[in-house]
Amino acid sequence: MTGSAPQQNQQKRDTTAPGGPGRAYTVRDAVIDFARRVGMTSVFANPGSTELPMFRDFPADFRYVLGLQEAVVVGMADGYAQATGNAALVNLHSAAGVGNAMGNLFTAFRNRTPLVVTAGQQARSILPFDPFLAASQATELPKPYVKWSIEPARAQDVPLAIARAYAIAMQEPRGPVFVSIPVDDWDQPAERVPERALAHTTRPEPAMLANIGAALDACARPVFVVGGAVDRAGAADDVVRLAERHRARVFVAPMTGRCSFPEKHPLFAGFLPAMRERIVELLGGHDLVFAIGAPAFIYHVEGHGPHVPPGAALYQLIDDPNTAAWTPEGMAAVGNVRLGVLDLLERPAPAVERAMPARRAVPPRAMPPAVPGERMSVAYALQTLAEVRDAGTTVVEEAPSSRPVMQAYLPYERPGTFLTMDSGGLGYGMPAAVGVALAKPGERVIALIGDGSSMYSIQAIWSAVQLDLPITFVILNNTRYAALQDFAPVFGFAPTDPVQGTDLPGLDFVTLAAGMGCPGVRVSEAGPLRDTLGRALAGQGPKLVELLVA
Numbered sequence: 001m002t003g004s005a006p007q008q009n010q011q012k013r014d015t016t017a018p019g020g021p022g023r024a025y026t027v028r029d030a031v032i033d034f035a036r037r038v039g040m041t042s043v044f045a046n047p048g049s050t051e052l053p054m055f056r057d058f059p060a061d062f063r064y065v066l067g068l069q070e071a072v073v074v075g076m077a078d079g080y081a082q083a084t085g086n087a088a089l090v091n092l093h094s095a096a097g098v099g100n101a102m103g104n105l106f107t108a109f110r111n112r113t114p115l116v117v118t119a120g121q122q123a124r125s126i127l128p129f130d131p132f133l134a135a136s137q138a139t140e141l142p143k144p145y146v147k148w149s150i151e152p153a154r155a156q157d158v159p160l161a162i163a164r165a166y167a168i169a170m171q172e173p174r175g176p177v178f179v180s181i182p183v184d185d186w187d188q189p190a191e192r193v194p195e196r197a198l199a200h201t202t203r204p205e206p207a208m209l210a211n212i213g214a215a216l217d218a219c220a221r222p223v224f225v226v227g228g229a230v231d232r233a234g235a236a237d238d239v240v241r242l243a244e245r246h247r248a249r250v251f252v253a254p255m256t257g258r259c260s261f262p263e264k265h266p267l268f269a270g271f272l273p274a275m276r277e278r279i280v281e282l283l284g285g286h287d288l289v290f291a292i293g294a295p296a297f298i299y300h301v302e303g304h305g306p307h308v309p310p311g312a313a314l315y316q317l318i319d320d321p322n323t324a325a326w327t328p329e330g331m332a333a334v335g336n337v338r339l340g341v342l343d344l345l346e347r348p349a350p351a352v353e354r355a356m357p358a359r360r361a362v363p364p365r366a367m368p369p370a371v372p373g374e375r376m377s378v379a380y381a382l383q384t385l386a387e388v389r390d391a392g393t394t395v396v397e398e399a400p401s402s403r404p405v406m407q408a409y410l411p412y413e414r415p416g417t418f419l420t421m422d423s424g425g426l427g428y429g430m431p432a433a434v435g436v437a438l439a440k441p442g443e444r445v446i447a448l449i450g451d452g453s454s455m456y457s458i459q460a461i462w463s464a465v466q467l468d469l470p471i472t473f474v475i476l477n478n479t480r481y482a483a484l485q486d487f488a489p490v491f492g493f494a495p496t497d498p499v500q501g502t503d504l505p506g507l508d509f510v511t512l513a514a515g516m517g518c519p520g521v522r523v524s525e526a527g528p529l530r531d532t533l534g535r536a537l538a539g540q541g542p543k544l545v546e547l548l549v550a
Helices: 005-014 027-037 049-055 070-084 094-111 124-129 155-170 206-218 228-232 236-246 276-283 321-326 337-346 378-388 400-409 429-439 460-466 482-491 509-515 529-536
Strands: 042-045 063-066 088-092 115-121 176-182 222-226 249-252 268-271 288-292 313-318 331-334 394-398 445-450 471-477 520-523 543-548
Touching: 027 049, 027 155, 042 070, 049 088, 049 115, 063 070, 063 460, 070 088, 070 094, 070 115, 070 429, 070 460, 088 094, 094 115, 094 176, 115 155, 155 176, 206 288, 206 313, 206 331, 206 337, 222 236, 228 236, 228 337, 236 337, 313 321, 313 337, 321 331, 378 400, 378 471, 378 529, 394 400, 394 429, 400 445, 429 445, 429 460, 429 471, 460 471, 471 509, 471 529, 509 520, 509 543, 520 529, 529 543
Parallel strands: 042 063, 042 088, 088 115, 115 176, 222 249, 222 288, 249 268, 288 313, 313 331, 394 445, 445 471, 471 543, 520 543
Antiparallel strands: none
């Protein structure tokens, strides 16, 4: 039987389409073509039956990046997208795979990472019968931690859905999006996604920026609070210039997941904790607080009293209107952080130049003592790493209990050289380091991970080995969930009270790494640390160093 006239015309058009002479142009062809055009040629995935047709005739210029568990897949894609600045393409397996990925999908949402997440769905013809492996409410499962979620009504709508998903993921504030694709859609006829150009950033309202600029010029003692959106927007150097112009001290906002300001700069004032009263105390003495690329403010424990010091006015420049909406007081300009800072720098310099504020009082960072035969302190380990590491090496960190020590002994001076999770959820750091290393070919990456954190996505070591990536996994092994034990007094625990479920004896990371093909070494005291780290940061391929710390 011959097809209808529209079908015949479609087949006629398809014979000259990129699918090749004599072959119909399909949904798969259209999606691959669009992904190629926007630079999503690395597919981070864990395979399942409902995804297999997507990868038939896999194009030679694409790369399939296999993760052994879906949390690893999303973590790798997150690190890759943050390092490249472009959305990464993720493929998960139906409902079970999306469920496994949700922890790191939540982190990607908090990180403002652009991801186009696809998941397989059962064939449309059997969906009414609740078949095996079907996602009964596919679009609801990843919510609310995606910006947009869809299962297209027709197979022919899949390419346009992917194109829309990419545009939404890249639009600031960036973030993950989700497309559920029935398994029988890939071979259906489709048309090529038309060429189009979209702006992914918006310039903040000029009148609002003029008000902020006038307030900066008029105040006596400004202080900046900078966050991860500064690094995401490529605005770090511009923020330094703005701080120098206004002689403003600069704090890093609580729970910031990226580099925000060079930590050896004379104006750098330190890191704000996620506690309201302590933030107000540290910002005291300033009459203007300017939050740049950061919420004002992220809290971790209940607090009371004002959000800013008495007599201080709060201003904000942020890429996220939702964040601006819950900012408790003051004035907020919403839009791309770099464009906003550049507009502020276009204003004439203040008529009266302020004196430079006093540098923050920092205790001398002498090498912490190390006692032969005893476990080294985290401070000793990180001070040594700081001395051995090149300043341009990217560190992906997930050692929450050691972060205050890291902030004291392992400073970051260059944009793009530090990543951690904005969410507080574990299992991100090890796979994210794999993604960063893929995005920066030939550059060594350091994954600085706690022993408890590492066990959430330890499979990332296998991916690093298979891809032969220059990653040095540094595991700080204190045999416990130290962050929980340290936090317990906030909830009424006495110093000697046991905290259930926080001891982690018996983990052997060198053996775990060897089982996945990664060479490793354990350091139990300070003596060989420097030489061991030096060797682990040199050469090719992944390596693991397990540090037994006090």
